[in-house]
Amino acid sequence: MTKGGRNLMILGLASVVFALLTTSISLVIYHNSGDIYLDWSRPGFLPEEEISDEEVEDEYEFSKTGAIDAEVIEEYLKNLEVEVRALDNYKDPFSAEALSDEKLGIVGEM
Amino acid sequence: MKKKGISLHYIILSLILQVFGISAPVMAISDAQKEVISTYCGAIHDNLRDLQRSDSRMMMDIGHHYEVILANFITPLNLRLVENNLPDTDLINNQNIFSQTRIDFVASYVDYQKSLEELLAFDCKKEPEEFYEKLEGVREKRKIVADGTTKLGRLAKEQVKLVKVLEAKL
Numbered sequence: 001m002t003k004g005g006r007n008l009m010i011l012g013l014a015s016v017v018f019a020l021l022t023t024s025i026s027l028v029i030y031h032n033s034g035d036i037y038l039d040w041s042r043p044g045f046l047p048e049e050e051i052s053d054e055e056v057e058d059e060y061e062f063s064k065t066g067a068i069d070a071e072v073i074e075e076y077l078k079n080l081e082v083e084v085r086a087l088d089n090y091k092d093p094f095s096a097e098a099l100s101d102e103k104l105g106i107v108g109e110m
Numbered sequence: 111m112k113k114k115g116i117s118l119h120y121i122i123l124s125l126i127l128q129v130f131g132i133s134a135p136v137m138a139i140s141d142a143q144k145e146v147i148s149t150y151c152g153a154i155h156d157n158l159r160d161l162q163r164s165d166s167r168m169m170m171d172i173g174h175h176y177e178v179i180l181a182n183f184i185t186p187l188n189l190r191l192v193e194n195n196l197p198d199t200d201l202i203n204n205q206n207i208f209s210q211t212r213i214d215f216v217a218s219y220v221d222y223q224k225s226l227e228e229l230l231a232f233d234c235k236k237e238p239e240e241f242y243e244k245l246e247g248v249r250e251k252r253k254i255v256a257d258g259t260t261k262l263g264r265l266a267k268e269q270v271k272l273v274k275v276l277e278a279k280l
Contacts, residue, residue, distance in 0.1 A: 034220030040170050061182040064189040068196060073277045077270065080183050084266050087175055093168055094256040099249050104157050106146055106242070 139242045147238035158230055162223070169219055172259060176212050179266050184208055187273070200272050208265045215258030222251040 001009075030036055060079040066072070101107060139147075147154065184205045191197050225248045234241035 034217075034224065037166075037220050037223035038169070038216070040166070059178060059182060062186040062190070064186040065193060066190065068190060068194045068280070070277060070280050073273060073280065076183070076187065077273055077277070080179070080266075080270055080273070083175055083179050083183070084263075084270060087172070087263050087266055090168075090172055090259070092256075093172055093259045094165065094252055096249060096253060096256070098161055098164075099245070099252055101143075104154050104245075105150055106143055106154065 139239060143242070144238040147234050147241055148236075151233075151235040151238075154234060155230060158226065162226055162230070165223070165226075173216070176215070176262055179269070180205075180208055180212060184269055198272070198276055201269075201276070204265060204269055204272055208262070208269070211258065211261050211265060215255070215262060218251070218254045218258055222248065222255050225251050 030039075036042065060082075062076055062079075097103060184201075188197070188202055188205055191201065225244075229241070229244050229248050232241050232244055
């Protein structure tokens, strides 16, 4: 093997090692920062049915600028109450019951 | 009768330990439960994985609503009120509390998910008692997440109430 060929091989190997190292560091940071638990694109954590673009409604956003009067506030309240009602529709989110002995199938006399 | 006595002693001991800032000991599980955990370890893991997935979906949905309420309603209203020289201290306070509570809620969710993952990595077949002990820890963390949703729901309703007060003043 020529000197140039050997150097090229060393460069290739070093590049692979460097890529593996940086990828590993990135994955450790991704995991330890907790981003992994908030990343909805993570395989296995997507909703069963993906929402099509047509189903996504335009979200109301209150403008940061402009005058303030009763009519503006009325419209604001109407839209805010829709969001609050949506929250109310979640019955007991993250309930303790989902992790109970019965739900997990751990039954037996204490 | 004996069972009730044991429970009462456990509660009193837990309260005393909590006063001194010490975590309550985990109530020992019965041999029957240990047997069930060891035998059905795989099924318990499957149930926990299903729960992890449904929690992720819940977090995605409910978390989006919190984000919308803060970014599309609470913050722009305060900015607009300031622009119109009508700053409202109660609304600004509510924004600060909502924002901080949301940050705490996300942090508690991450903490809960980490402990759930640790639980899933634990061999319940070999060490059912330790598994149950860890499960109790996960339950406590889940309760903190649930408390966060209660607080955020209450703060969203508080925003409606405060805006109605503002409307009456206009």
